[in-house]
Amino acid sequence: MTKEGSTEEKILFGKYRLLHKLGTGRTGTVWLALHLGLEEYRAIKCVPRTCADYETFRREALILKELQHPGIPMIYDLEEDPEYFYLIEEYLQGYSLYTLIKCQGTLKQADAVRYGMQICGLVEYMHSACKQPILYLDLQPHNLIICNGTVKLIDFDHAASCLDANQEEQRYGTVGCAAPEQYTSDGILDQRTDVYAIGAVLRFMLTGTLKQGVFAPQIVTEPLQSIIEKCMEPNMDRRYESAKELNSVLRRLCIRELTVNNDHRAGPSLIINLAGVRPGAGITHLSLGLLHFLTIQGYEVLYEEHNRSQAVRTLARQVNARPDRRGIYSVNGCFMKPWYGPAVRLEEPLDFSVVLRDYGTDWKILLEESARDHVLVTAVTDSAWEACYIQRAVSALMDQQDLYKGKKAVFIFRHAGQGYSGRRFHIRDWNGLLKQSLLYRSPEYRDPFSRDRSTQLFFRSLWDGISGEAGTERSKRGWLKGWDTAKGAVLRAAGTLRPDAGSSGSSEREGERG
Numbered sequence: 001m002t003k004e005g006s007t008e009e010k011i012l013f014g015k016y017r018l019l020h021k022l023g024t025g026r027t028g029t030v031w032l033a034l035h036l037g038l039e040e041y042r043a044i045k046c047v048p049r050t051c052a053d054y055e056t057f058r059r060e061a062l063i064l065k066e067l068q069h070p071g072i073p074m075i076y077d078l079e080e081d082p083e084y085f086y087l088i089e090e091y092l093q094g095y096s097l098y099t100l101i102k103c104q105g106t107l108k109q110a111d112a113v114r115y116g117m118q119i120c121g122l123v124e125y126m127h128s129a130c131k132q133p134i135l136y137l138d139l140q141p142h143n144l145i146i147c148n149g150t151v152k153l154i155d156f157d158h159a160a161s162c163l164d165a166n167q168e169e170q171r172y173g174t175v176g177c178a179a180p181e182q183y184t185s186d187g188i189l190d191q192r193t194d195v196y197a198i199g200a201v202l203r204f205m206l207t208g209t210l211k212q213g214v215f216a217p218q219i220v221t222e223p224l225q226s227i228i229e230k231c232m233e234p235n236m237d238r239r240y241e242s243a244k245e246l247n248s249v250l251r252r253l254c255i256r257e258l259t260v261n262n263d264h265r266a267g268p269s270l271i272i273n274l275a276g277v278r279p280g281a282g283i284t285h286l287s288l289g290l291l292h293f294l295t296i297q298g299y300e301v302l303y304e305e306h307n308r309s310q311a312v313r314t315l316a317r318q319v320n321a322r323p324d325r326r327g328i329y330s331v332n333g334c335f336m337k338p339w340y341g342p343a344v345r346l347e348e349p350l351d352f353s354v355v356l357r358d359y360g361t362d363w364k365i366l367l368e369e370s371a372r373d374h375v376l377v378t379a380v381t382d383s384a385w386e387a388c389y390i391q392r393a394v395s396a397l398m399d400q401q402d403l404y405k406g407k408k409a410v411f412i413f414r415h416a417g418q419g420y421s422g423r424r425f426h427i428r429d430w431n432g433l434l435k436q437s438l439l440y441r442s443p444e445y446r447d448p449f450s451r452d453r454s455t456q457l458f459f460r461s462l463w464d465g466i467s468g469e470a471g472t473e474r475s476k477r478g479w480l481k482g483w484d485t486a487k488g489a490v491l492r493a494a495g496t497l498r499p500d501a502g503s504s505g506s507s508e509r510e511g512e513r514g
């Protein structure tokens, strides 16, 4: 093993080049290593033989072997030499939740709840993946890694099946996160022990400390405060029964917070109406991408086909999916309702918080039906010669000023910055529209169900804009990035140099407000 601070190159087992130290824990040091043959990164945990016996060390590897989840690192191998044991696992590129909060400050309630739901999902998986629930028992901010906005879990050296955990003589945990029953040798440990720690992590995201104390009401609303207090009840019978139950409670809170309508009708909190400026502009592809993104973020979201493309049935056929009694298909874990036509009467699904309505290119119907709803998204074509389609879409919106007023409109451009140069056309009152719109540039993605980084970043930024979090630093950066490229292209295309189309100066100012 490389000695502390040594810069000497070290190759382990003839195939892993140690690059740098990722971190040091109570038992060992974790290195970033390059697998020389595969040219892939690995995280290698090196535990001195003096700190653990082989069986204890192997237990972490065996638990990781059982757990196969995108939020949990894959285990590749176990090795040993005279001084150390080595655990070779998937490298998770990101920052620990601890570092994130210490460097960037505490999170807004909506972000903390979203991460909280992801953490519940991970813990819920551990509790249900094997015959016996696997208890994690050391959930704390250092053990949660944020990779592109997704939470991942590391360090399974205290994880154990419920049976084994209760038989252990010694108990571990992190002060501030460990439940009271972990401090005694005879207290019963079960799923609720991890629920306690989720409460502590939620508190940490909002306050930046693991110390218990009174929440400032301007930071945390009363319902979330009660949820955290219930997680951290000293008497485990008063806590949530499981991470699953806690997850649903957080989801319900999230829906309530998302509600932008003040009329309390049953049904979704947010309806997003989508239309493309021409057939083939990619609105269905975009809608399915947004559906998938929101689904993996833990939202209860439904895609409704309000056009005759038959896209849902085509997708469903590919995976042999069958509709439920409400006519809804589940494809890749995403819920979709195909177009049934006006004659078919099906039970209204009321359990979705977000509904994405894909109107194809039917602007007339969209504007008629969407009078009460708030977000209009349009996919915009990418070639300069098709600019007339954009004009038509914009005119349709501007003609419906009354309906459109107060709603959020989002325009998404594909390839913006490449296709428009040199062409000019006139869009009536383009600047008026811009005042109420968000503009995004979409990356190219072939598969709407892909999890690749740029696609996920794009949908995160889009969702932040739609759900009203466009003021946060992170989404502002994402939005401006898209805007910078789209802005020039759109304004060039809209012929902003013409006096009757508004000055580029005023449009620039709109852009800067982002």
Ligand SMILES: Nc1ncnc2c1ncn2[C@@H]1O[C@H](COP(=O)(O)OP(=O)(O)OP(=O)(O)O)[C@@H](O)[C@H]1O
Residues within 6 Å of the ligand: 022, 023, 024, 025, 026, 027, 028, 029, 030, 043, 045, 073, 089, 090, 091, 092, 093, 096, 142, 143, 154, 155, 156, 157
């Ligand atoms: N798979 C991984 N990918 C990226 N970084 C990792 C990975 N595993 C561990 N790390 C980094 O190494 C640090 C120490 O790892 P880990 O917590 O597993 O060690 P430990 O000795 O078991 O710690 P503990 O004292 O919490 O038991 C982590 O805080 C993290 O920064």
